[in-house]
Amino acid sequence: MRLRALLETDALGLRLLGGEDELDRTVRGVMTTDLRDPSRYLSGGELVLTGLAWRRDASDSEPFVRILAGAGVAGLAAGEAELGDIPADLVEACVQHRLPLFAVNETVAFATITEHVVRQVSGERAGDLAAVVDRHRRLMTSGPAGGGPEVVLDLLTSDLDLRAWVLSPTGRQIAGAGAPLPAPLGAALAGHHLAATRTGRRGPYRAAVAGSTYSLFPIRNAGRGAVPAGVDVRESVLSDWLLAVEADASDWPAARLDLLQGVTQLIAVERDRRDAARTVRRRLAQEVLELVQAGAAPAEIAARLRVAAPVLLPGLGVAPQWQVVVARVDWTASGTAGGAGGPGDIAGGPVAQALLEEILVDPAVSGPDSADRIAVAHTGEEAIALVPLPAVPAPLPETVDGPTDNAGTADQAAAPDTAEAPAAQDPALHADALLAAVREPLSAGLADDGRLTLGVSAAVHSAEGLRGALEEARHARRVAAARPGRVCAAGHHELASHVLLLPFVPDDVRRAFTARLLDPLRDYDRRHRAELIETLEAFLDCDGSWTRCAARLHLHVNTLRYRVGRIEQLTGRDLSRLEDKLDFFLALRMS
Numbered sequence: 001m002r003l004r005a006l007l008e009t010d011a012l013g014l015r016l017l018g019g020e021d022e023l024d025r026t027v028r029g030v031m032t033t034d035l036r037d038p039s040r041y042l043s044g045g046e047l048v049l050t051g052l053a054w055r056r057d058a059s060d061s062e063p064f065v066r067i068l069a070g071a072g073v074a075g076l077a078a079g080e081a082e083l084g085d086i087p088a089d090l091v092e093a094c095v096q097h098r099l100p101l102f103a104v105n106e107t108v109a110f111a112t113i114t115e116h117v118v119r120q121v122s123g124e125r126a127g128d129l130a131a132v133v134d135r136h137r138r139l140m141t142s143g144p145a146g147g148g149p150e151v152v153l154d155l156l157t158s159d160l161d162l163r164a165w166v167l168s169p170t171g172r173q174i175a176g177a178g179a180p181l182p183a184p185l186g187a188a189l190a191g192h193h194l195a196a197t198r199t200g201r202r203g204p205y206r207a208a209v210a211g212s213t214y215s216l217f218p219i220r221n222a223g224r225g226a227v228p229a230g231v232d233v234r235e236s237v238l239s240d241w242l243l244a245v246e247a248d249a250s251d252w253p254a255a256r257l258d259l260l261q262g263v264t265q266l267i268a269v270e271r272d273r274r275d276a277a278r279t280v281r282r283r284l285a286q287e288v289l290e291l292v293q294a295g296a297a298p299a300e301i302a303a304r305l306r307v308a309a310p311v312l313l314p315g316l317g318v319a320p321q322w323q324v325v326v327a328r329v330d331w332t333a334s335g336t337a338g339g340a341g342g343p344g345d346i347a348g349g350p351v352a353q354a355l356l357e358e359i360l361v362d363p364a365v366s367g368p369d370s371a372d373r374i375a376v377a378h379t380g381e382e383a384i385a386l387v388p389l390p391a392v393p394a395p396l397p398e399t400v401d402g403p404t405d406n407a408g409t410a411d412q413a414a415a416p417d418t419a420e421a422p423a424a425q426d427p428a429l430h431a432d433a434l435l436a437a438v439r440e441p442l443s444a445g446l447a448d449d450g451r452l453t454l455g456v457s458a459a460v461h462s463a464e465g466l467r468g469a470l471e472e473a474r475h476a477r478r479v480a481a482a483r484p485g486r487v488c489a490a491g492h493h494e495l496a497s498h499v500l501l502l503p504f505v506p507d508d509v510r511r512a513f514t515a516r517l518l519d520p521l522r523d524y525d526r527r528h529r530a531e532l533i534e535t536l537e538a539f540l541d542c543d544g545s546w547t548r549c550a551a552r553l554h555l556h557v558n559t560l561r562y563r564v565g566r567i568e569q570l571t572g573r574d575l576s577r578l579e580d581k582l583d584f585f586l587a588l589r590m591s
Contacts, residue, residue, distance in 0.1 A: 001027050001120045003075050003100055006047070012116060013108035014077060017091050019100030025074040030117040032110050036060070037067055044072035047117060049110045051079045058089035065093035075100035079110065149267045153177035156245075156263070160256075163246040166219070166267055168358050169194060169238050169445065170438040175267075181244070187441050189214055193242045194445030197233060204249045204260070215249035216242050219264045219271060234331055234346055238445050239354035241271055278357070284308040285375035285386045292466045293379075301463035308375065309388060321459040322466065323429055325385040326473040327356040328481075330451045352383035355442075355452065359434055360385055384470065389428060389459055431456045431476070431491035443486045453480040454489040482510070482590065510590045517587040520570040532570075533588075535563045539575065540585050 004023040007014055016023075028045030031038070034053035042048075048068055055061060068076060076099055078086050086103050094101040104113070149166055156162040157177040165176035171190035173181050181189075192207035193216045204215040219241040243264050249257065288308060291301045305322070329352045353376050360374045376385040431454065435442075442452060455476030457469035472492050480490040521532040535553065539560075542549040550560045564575055573580040 001117070003027060003047070005120070006113075006117070007102070009116065011108075012113050013105035014102040014113075015105070017086060017101040017103055018095050019075065019098065022075070022098060022100045025100065027074045027117060030114045032114065036064065039067050039071050042068070042071035042073060046073045047113075048073050048076050049079070049104070049113060050076065051081065051110075052087075052090075055087065055090070058087065061087065061089040062093040062096070065090070065097050065099055069097035069099050073099070075102060077102040077104050077113065079104045079106065081106040149175040149270050150177065152263055152266055164263075165244050167193075167242050167244055168361075169240060169242075169355075169441065170358055171441050172358070172361060174241065175270075183437065185210055186244075187437060189216060189244050190242065190441035191444040192216060193218070193244075194237060194441055195447070197237050197240075198445065198447045200233065204245075204257075206248060206250055212246055213248045215245045215247055217245065217260055217264050219243055219267050232346055234450065235351060238329070238351055238442070239358070241267065243267065280311065281375040282353075282377060284311060285377040285384070288375075288386055288466070289377045289379065289384055289470075292470055295467070298463040301466060305463055308386070321389040321428075321461050322469070323387045323389060323459050324457040324466065324469040324473040325356065325360065325387060325429065325434075325454065326470070326477045327352045327359070327383045327385075327452065327454045328381055328477060329355060329446075330381075330453075332449045332451075348381040349378035349383060352381070352452075353378040356383045356385050356454075359438055359454070360387060360429075382474075384473075387429060428459050429456055431480075431489035435487055435489050439487045446486045450486065451481075452487045453477050455480055456489065456491045458492040484591070514587045514591045517571060517573075517584060518591055521567060524566070524570055530563065530566065532563060532567050535560070536567055536584060537588055539564060540581060540588070544575070544581065 002023065003025050006012060006027065007016055007023065026045060027047050029043075029047075030049065031041065031046045032049040033041070034051055035041075036054045038048070054064060065076070076094060078090065078101065080086065080103055086101070091101060093099075104110070153164050153166070153175060154177045156164050163178060165181045165186070166174040167181070167186050167190055168174055169190055171183070171186035171188070173186055188209045189207055192209070192214075193205060196203070196205035196207075196216070197218065203218045207214045207216055220236075243260070245260065249260070284304075284307070288301065288304050291304060329348045331346050331348070357374050357376045360376075374385065374387070376383055378384065434454065434456070446452060455473045455478070457473040457476070460466060460469045476490040476492055476494065479494055480488040483490075518533065521536065524530055525532050535549075538552050539549045542552060546557050546560060550557045553560065555563075568574055573583070575581060575584070
C-alpha cells in the first residue's frame with residue numbers, strides 16, 4: 001500500500017508534517033520502536049511508529065532519522081501523547097533526509113495503525129500471490145516450465161509468511177520451502193490427515209503436533225486417475241497428497257482459503273505429471289509379471305528384464321539383482337472383506353499399487369522424482385513390485401607381499417571374506433524396515449476397517465528365479481496376514497520356520513486354539529495381576545531355563561516355579577513336555 005492511502009484514512013488520525021513529495025512510497029510493513037538505533041530490526045519499506053522516548057534533547061533527532069533513512073523505511077509516524085507537539089528538530093531532520101513524517105493524534109493507539117497496515121498489506125500480497133499462482137498454473141499446465149511446487153511454496157513463505165510442505169500419505173516430504181520437515185513430524189501430520197479424511201469431514205483439517213498448529217489441505221488427483229465424485233473415500237485416501245501449512249486456518253478469510261485451494265490445484269498438476277511418468281514403469285512391471293505367471297521361458301523373461309533395467313536403474317551398467325514385493329489392502333464392510341465382485345465393493349489392487357509405490361520410496365530421499373526406480377503392477381487384489389537392486393561388488397582380496405611357503409595361505413589371502421562385508425553394502429529390502437516409518441500414518445488411514453499385508457522375497461540374480469521369488473513373496477504375505485494388527489509384513493527368512501504353516505490354518509480354528517490355551521491365563525491375570533502371560537512368554541524364550549528366565553523377570557527361582565505351576569494347573573498342560581511347549585508357543589504367536 002502507499003503512504004498516501006494512510007494519510008487519507010481518517011480513522012488513523014495521521015497529520016502530515018513533511019515529505020508531501022514522497023507519499024507514493026510503498027509501505028511493506030509496520031514497526032513500533034523507541035530504540036535509539038533500531039536498524040537491526042529494519043529490512044526496508046516499513047512505516048516506523050515511535051513515542052519519542054528515545055529523544056533526550058534536540059541533538060538526538062538527526063542521528064535517529066539518518067538511521068531510518070539509511071535502512072530504507074517508507075515513513076515515520078510520531079505520537080503526540082508524550083510531548084504534545086512534535087519537536088521542530090525532528091521535523092527538520094526528516095526534511096533533510098527526505099523522510100515523510102506524520103503526527104499521530106493522542107487519541108489513536110499505535111495498535112490501530114498497525115492492524116490497519118497489516119490487514120491492507122496482507123490483502124495486497126495475497127492478491128499479488130494469487131496472480132502469480134494463476135500464471136504458474138498456466139505454465140505448468142501447458143508444459144514443464146514453472147519450476148514445480150517449490151516455487152509456489154517459496155512464495156507462500158516470502159509473501160504470506162506461511163511455511164508449507166507437500167507430503168505423501170505416509171508423511172514423506174515431496175516439496176517444501178526452507179528447512180525440511182522432520183520425518184516423525186511428517187508422519188504424524190499424515191496420520192492426522194488420513195484419520196480426518198476417513199471421517200468424511202471437509203478440509204482443511206486442523207492438527208496440533210509438537211507444540212505447533214498446522215492446517216492440512218487435501219490435494220486431490222485431478223487427472224486421468226482422479227476418483228469420480230461419490231466414490232468411496234477408501235479408494236483414494238491412501239494415495240492422495242496433502243499440503244501442510246504451519247498456521248491455524250480456522251479463522252482465515254474466504255479469500256485466503258481460496259488462495260490455498262488454488263495452490264493445491266496447482267500441486268495436483270504436478271501429481272498428475274508424476275503419475276503419467278509412472279505409466280512406463282508400471283507397464284514394464286506388468287509385462288514381466290505376465291511372463292512370469294504364464295511360465296514363459298527364462299530367456300524371454302531375461303530379454304524383458306534387459307529392457308527394464310536401463311529404465312529402472314539408469315547408468316547401472318550391469319545386470320542387477322531383483323526382489324519381489326507383494327502387497328494387499330483388504331477392507332471390511334459388515335464383517336466381509338471388500339473386493340471387486342459386487343456393488344459397493346472396493347477394488348483393492350489399484351489401492352495397493354499406489355500404496356506400494358509409496359512404501360518402496362527411500363524415506364531419506366525427498367522430491368517427486370525419488371520413485372523413478374519403482375515398478376509396480378497389480379493383478380486382482382494384489383500389487384506386485386519388481387524391485388531392482390544394484391549388484392554389490394565383492395571386496396577386493398588382500399594382496400600378499402612376497403612369496404609364500406604355503407599355497408593354502410595364499411589362497412586364503414586371495415579369498416574375499418564376505419562374512420565381514422559391511423552390512424551397509426547390502427541393498428536388499430527387509431520387510432520390517434519397509435513399514436517402520438509408515439506404520440503410524442497408514443494405520444490411521446486404514447482405521448477400523450482396513451488392513452495392509454506385505455511380503456518380501458529374497459533377492460534373485462536371474463530370470464529363472466523370478467517365479468520362485470513371486471511365490472515366496474506371496475507366501476510371506478500370507479504369513480503376515482496370519483498376524484494381528486492393521487499393518488503387517490513378513491520376509492522370506494521367516495518361511496523356513498514354524499510360521500510357514502500358520503496361514504493355512506482357518507481363522508476360526510486359530511481363534512479357538514488360542515482361546516482354549518490362553519484365556520484361562522488372561523482371566524487369572526485380570527483378577528490377580530499375576531503376570532502369567534508375561535511369565536509364559538519369557539519361559540519359552542529362555543528355552544525352559546529356570547535360572548535365565550528368573551533373571552530376566554527379576555524373580556526368585558521359587559517364585560518362577562510357583563507361577564509355572566499355576567499355568568500348568570489352569571491349563572492342564574505340562575511345560576516340561578515338548579508338545580505342550582510348542583502348543584503354547586504357537587498360541588502366543590497367533591494371539
